[in-house]
Amino acid sequence: MTLILDVFTIAAVTVGVFFFVIAALAFLRFPDGLTRLHALTKVDNVGLGLIVFGLLPQAGSVMGALKLICVWLLVQFSGAIVTQLIARSTRREGQEA
Amino acid sequence: MASVFDVTLVCLILAVGAWSTFARLTFSAIVIFIVYGLLLSLAWVRLAAVDVALTEAAIGSGVTGMLLLNAVARLRSTDAAPTPSRSSVNIAAGVFCTLITASLAGLVLVPPQVPVSLAPSVMESLGQSGLGNPVAGVLFVYRSLDTLLEKVVLVLALIAVWSLAPDGLWGGKPALRPFPQRDSVLIFLARTVPPIGIMVGIYMFWVGADEPGGAFQGGAVLAAMWILVMIAGLAAVPPTSSHALRLALIVGPVVFLAIGILGIFLTGTFLAYPEGYAKPLIIAIEATLTVSIGVTLAMHVVGPPEKEWRS
Numbered sequence: 001m002t003l004i005l006d007v008f009t010i011a012a013v014t015v016g017v018f019f020f021v022i023a024a025l026a027f028l029r030f031p032d033g034l035t036r037l038h039a040l041t042k043v044d045n046v047g048l049g050l051i052v053f054g055l056l057p058q059a060g061s062v063m064g065a066l067k068l069i070c071v072w073l074l075v076q077f078s079g080a081i082v083t084q085l086i087a088r089s090t091r092r093e094g095q096e097a
Numbered sequence: 098m099a100s101v102f103d104v105t106l107v108c109l110i111l112a113v114g115a116w117s118t119f120a121r122l123t124f125s126a127i128v129i130f131i132v133y134g135l136l137l138s139l140a141w142v143r144l145a146a147v148d149v150a151l152t153e154a155a156i157g158s159g160v161t162g163m164l165l166l167n168a169v170a171r172l173r174s175t176d177a178a179p180t181p182s183r184s185s186v187n188i189a190a191g192v193f194c195t196l197i198t199a200s201l202a203g204l205v206l207v208p209p210q211v212p213v214s215l216a217p218s219v220m221e222s223l224g225q226s227g228l229g230n231p232v233a234g235v236l237f238v239y240r241s242l243d244t245l246l247e248k249v250v251l252v253l254a255l256i257a258v259w260s261l262a263p264d265g266l267w268g269g270k271p272a273l274r275p276f277p278q279r280d281s282v283l284i285f286l287a288r289t290v291p292p293i294g295i296m297v298g299i300y301m302f303w304v305g306a307d308e309p310g311g312a313f314q315g316g317a318v319l320a321a322m323w324i325l326v327m328i329a330g331l332a333a334v335p336p337t338s339s340h341a342l343r344l345a346l347i348v349g350p351v352v353f354l355a356i357g358i359l360g361i362f363l364t365g366t367f368l369a370y371p372e373g374y375a376k377p378l379i380i381a382i383e384a385t386l387t388v389s390i391g392v393t394l395a396m397h398v399v400g401p402p403e404k405e406w407r408s
Binding site for chain 1: 280282283
């Protein structure tokens with residue numbers, strides 16, 4: 001049973017890390033702020049989600065797992081809002097220029 | 098495997114540190130400095146010093162980063178034309194920084210004598226204080242004078258910030274630049290996150306007795322929540338002459354000092370806790386300190402008074 005859980009953790013975290021690498025690449029290659037934000041939001045949602053998902057069996061206790069999920073939800077929430085704020089200020093600057 | 102991670106982390110920290118030094122724009126240098134702080138707190142976690150990691154992330158990276166960003170925003174109007182920095186000054190600063198780093202490294206790597214660890218004796222008598230976290234025990238039992246002075250320094254620094262205001266504006270209102278327009282998304286954030294953040298802040302202070310955490314970390318989270326609400330324009334920035342504000346600023350250090358003086362009468366030693374009452378007294382000190390630290394840090398970020406204010 002532990003073996004299956006460990007394999008699950010390794011697989012999920014690896015895919016999550018893959019998303020982070022892709023996003024870092026996109027962040028360097030994409031031409032402007034809005035497309036870069038588009039790339040970064042994918043990481044917040046899917047990459048971190050997969051890593052947290054993969055770590056759940058390793059959390060040791062139900063409380064620990066719940067805390068991990070809370071961290072993920074908070075990052076989701078603040079990530080979505082900060083993205084909106086940055087996108088809005090980018091657009092405002094674009095209009096002024 | 099673990100050492101590969103650690104070596105990579107150390108190389109990354111050195112690279113990011115150098116990058117922050119060589120960055121040409123002040124703004125980018127500060128953003129890199131914030132990343133540097135976050136990497137440092139990872140290193141502290143690897144060294145099993147979670148208390149230090151939390152403080153580094155909250156104060157070293159978070160609050161300091163915000164203060165520096167504020168400074169850049171204020172300087173933007175004055176340094177439109179970047180003046181070439183004097184190379185003699187740069188060289189002198191570089192030499193002194195290298196000297197400090199080299200002497201610190203020398204002390205750590207080649208200590209004059211084998212350092213005596215007090216850790217075992219701390220762990221032995223930790224039970225008397227009723228605390229489970231040895232870091233909190235050292236901060237509030239063995240080195241409480243340092244801890245007290247540290248909090249007083251925060252208030253002194255705030256007085257220095259306030260002193261930047263011209264005479265006529267003393268006691269006036271800090272001009273925190275709120276978001277340019279009332280932004281619906283920011284207001285939404287400032288309405289939903291503070292309840293969670295305040296709970297996390299209080300939890301960090303409370304858990305500090307037995308687990309990593311404490312007044313400083315909890316206070317920093319509370320400060321962040323207050324700043325968020327003020328930036329979103331949901332709460333007014335208090336005038337610096339406000340009695341409630343000034344009371345909140347000093348209540349922590351005053352309670353700490355009062356309990357310290359009480360120790361002279363009850364036990365004969367300044368800052369000693371009477372037997373059996375250590376835990377409740379430390380909690381009283383930490384609770385008031387959390388409030389004071391939160392308010393002090395937030396007022397540091399908000400800055401000196403810039404608007405006149407009459408009640």
